[in-house]
Amino acid sequence: MNCQQFQEVLPHIIETGGSADEEAHLQSCTACSDLVRDLKYIAEQAKLLLPMRDPGPRVWTNIEQSLQREGLIREGRMSRQGHTLTITQTQKKSWTPLGSVLAALAVITLAVVVINYHPRAIVTAHNSPATSSITADDQTLISQISQQQPEVRQAYEDGLKEANAYISDAQKAVDNDPNDDAARQHLQAAYHQKAMLYDMATSRSLP
Amino acid sequence: MLRKLPSSVILSATLMLGAAHLCAQSTKQGKFNIARGGILNVFDNAGSITVHAATGQQLIVSSTPHSPKVEVDSSSTPDGRRVEIRAHALPQQKPNNDEAKVDIDIGLPPGVAVTINAATAPITVENVSGDLTLSSDTGQVTLRNVTNSHVLVKGIAAPISLTNMTGGFVDITSNSGAVQLANVSGNKVSVNTASGNISFQGDCSGGGNYVMITHNGAIDVFLPQTASVDLTARSITGSVENDFPLQAKTHTSFVPDAGRSFAGTSNSGSSSVELQSFSGRIRVKKQ
Amino acid sequence: MNTTNQLLSRISDDKRPQKGKLTQAKKTIATGLSEAEAIERAKGGDAAAFEGLYGLHKRRVYSLCLRMTGNTAEAEDLTQEAFLQLYRKISTFRGESAFSTWLHRLSVNVVLMHLRKKGLPEVSLDEALEPQHEDGPKKDIGARDNVLAGSIDRVNLERSIESLPPGYRIIFVLHDIEGYEHNEIAEMMGCSIGNSKSQLHKARMKLRDLLKLSRAEKASRR
Incomplete structure (x- = not known):
């Protein structure tokens, strides 16, 4: 088997x-073994690429406007259920630091939504800070x-x-009066703050 | 059978246009063709980033690295839809904070959107009309004379200042950095801080929706007599002060609490203004 | 290997190509309010639910669109279209498959439909590759002392992927980045499995050239 024959079947x-026969050629031919190694390396590296870019701010505005035009969303139609909700995270033990952080970001992002759904709910997010720690x-x-970036x-x-201090304060206010819209908005804003920190850090983590 | 691609499409899209590989302490310039509606992405952690209107239709990028340990890569797609400028350390180099700095100056043609990611580098953008997505950890973010843009700014401890903005949408999230808005109006203007102070000065024209919310930062709003607003201010544990002439509203979604909240309108009340703090002071004054 | 790659290597077990490679986000929300509950709210027209689902998935959908088209404006339009289609169809979602997988497949279809409308060939059959002969002169960029292993950084790889011809790029993105199998790609693209394999191979070969070229250019500037 020569290189041309090997490379024809390689895909x-x-x-x-x-x-x-093919394996034997691979073992004996430097050019083909280098080629295979490079191609496998490219495939391995591609698997590690993460989605790191966000669409521009106009995209959601356009979506929201279209949804309103089409009558798919109803303004001000918020749930008023009074049951307790808990978001927890069944974190895989094998998770690596970045996996954990990305998962935490997802949970925090959803927490922002949850608070908006459930003004009366007592929302406890994963790792919800009891204090500003x-x-x-x-x-x-x-x-x-x-x-x-140590700086x-x-x-x-x-x-x-x-x-965390903001979340803690707002959470107490919601607990104190689950009907307080302002407290609920603060809790949402507080989670939005935390989501931003995670979002910026994870966007930055892959230069 | 599918047709063969035109060679122009097959051609590699990554062009090192302008070959903006730059030597330390010297300024190099690259020029790029960028389409109207295209996007410019800039990554520069330290140094400074300045964006202003270009005189022609080309994107002009000037870069000045502060040391030979850093370089600037530039790339663009052949259709001119995207240009990326990225400052980074050279392999095996460990520049200190000063050595890592790269100053980038950008002349931007009209209608081009910009995304900037910075850590400590101050960002200044002026006289542009494309959408802006700016992210800075600690570097000052300054925007001046921006029209009809969607502006999204995120900062950790970065002071953020917007002056003379009309039309479009403004969405600012800042943790501890102060946010100053002067003569800013739009369809929606939203500011959220944890501890950063918020200052707003302007007439809130255009019938837009203005929302400012903070944990323990102070909110100061200065309105001219001509402002046409429907304004509510509420603080959970902080104080609320008003010396702007408002006609008190008889119906509100909350029970007014002297010193903690108020609601009222001025003129025809065309724009909605909502101020909320958890423990920070809110003050509305006549400009 | 740079910090980024080290970081990524550590998570490689988690990031093996799952269909649509959505991260653990959905799976980790276990009790109480789940993503499924958010979906139910969206079915009822809850504006905040739509925004929340968008926030959770926008980056991934946009990145997919951008990698497949290589064009930011198109990618934003397609992201918008994918979410609009999602929201229009959300009442039909029954949860048989993971929401993220459903959204991912829907997004891929939106991009492919767009590319078909543009008339761009998704699969080119007639671009031959030159085998690398053991005899005869080797191309500079394929020299023995110039193997790629250990030298790719994410930025260069992303740029090189963007530079691929559209037909190659789409299959590379779907298979090597997004984790679709050849039979699924063949079904989506209306080609044979052999064709999908062949295109993927050509895409990787082209990438190899581009990456070596980029490295050589960079070295020559220093």
């Missing part, structure tokens, strides 16, 4: 492995920022403390 065997996910985030670490740590 069909690169993932599954080839015949004895730093949670385990926050600590993971700070560690990553420390590695990548802004303090800003993120302070920001997380601020956001």
Whole structure:
């Protein structure tokens, strides 16, 4: 088997492995083994690419306007259910720091929505801070920022403390009066703050 | 059978136009063709980023690295829909804070959207009309003379200042950085801070919706006598003060509480203004 | 390997190509209010539910559209169209499949439909590749001492993917980034499985050239 013959069948065997002849050629030919190694390396690296870009702000505005025009959303139609809701996270133990942080971001993002749905609900988000302290996910985030951009670490740590304090205060106000729309809006704004911190940090984490 | 691609499409899209590979302490300039409706992405952590209107139809990028340990890569798609400018450290180099700085100056043709990601670099944008998505950890963000744009700004401890903006949408989220808006009007203007102070000065014209909310930052709103607003201000535990002449509303969605909330209208009440703090002071004054 | 790659390598087990490779977001919301509950709210016309679902998935849908089209304006239009289609159809979602997988497939179809309308070939059959002969001169960029392993960074890879001809790029994105199998790609694109494999191979070969070229250009500037 020569290189041309090997490379003709390569698209069909690169993932599954080839015949004895093909494997033998691969073992003996530097050019073809380099080629296969490069192609596999490209495929491996591609699998690691994460979605890191957000659409521009106009996109949601356009969607919202279309939904309103089509009558798919009803303005001011918020749920008024009084049951308790809990968002928890069944986190896989094998999760790595970034996986954990991304998952935390998703939960925080959804928490912003939840609060809007359930003005009377007592919403406890995953790792919801009881005080202005730093949670385990926050600590993971700070560690990553420390590695990548130590000069802004303090800003993120302070920001997380601020956001957690805001969540804590707003949560107490909602607990105190579940009918208080202002308290609910603060809780939503507080989670929005925290979501922003995670969003900015994770966007930045892959330069 | 599907037809063969035209060669222009097959051609590689990543062009190192202008070859903006720059030497330390010297300024290099690259020119790019960018389509109206295209987007410019800028990544520059430290140094400074300035965006202003270009005199012609080309995008002009000037970059000045502060050390030989950093460089600026630029790329664009052949259809001119996207240009990316990225400052980064060279492999195996560990620039300190000063060495990592790159100053980037951009002349922007009309109708081009801009996305900027910075850590400590101050961002200044003026006299443009495209959409802006700006993100800064601690660097000052300054916008002046922006029209009909969707403006999205996110900051951690970055002070944010917007002056003379008309039309469009403004959405600012700042953690501890102060937010100053002067003569800003739009369909929707939204500011959310945790501890950052918010200052608004203008007439809220255009029948838009203005929402400012903070945890413990102060909110100061200065309105001219001609402002036509339907205004509510509420604080959970902070104080609320008003010396702007408003006609008190008889119906509100909350029970007014002296010193904690008020609601009223001026003139025809065409724009909605909603001010909310958790513990920060809210003050509305006549300009 | 740079920090980014090290970071990514650590999460590689989590990021193996799942169909649509949506992160763990959906699966991690377990009790009380789930994403499914948010979907139910959206079915009832709750504006905040729509916005929340958009916030949760916008980055991923937009990134998919951008990688497939290589054009930001088109990608934004297609993101908008994908979410609008999603919201129009959300009442029919019964939860048989994961919401994210459903959304992902819907987004892919939106992009493919758009590309068909534009008349761009999704699969080109007639571009031959030159085998790398063991005899004869090797191309500079394929030289033995110039293998890629360990040298790709994310930015260069993203740029090179953008530079691929559309037909190659789409199959590469669907298979290598998004984790679709050849039989699924063949079904979506209306081509044979062999054709999908062949196009993927050509895409990787082209990427190899582009990445080596980029590296050589960069080295020559230093």
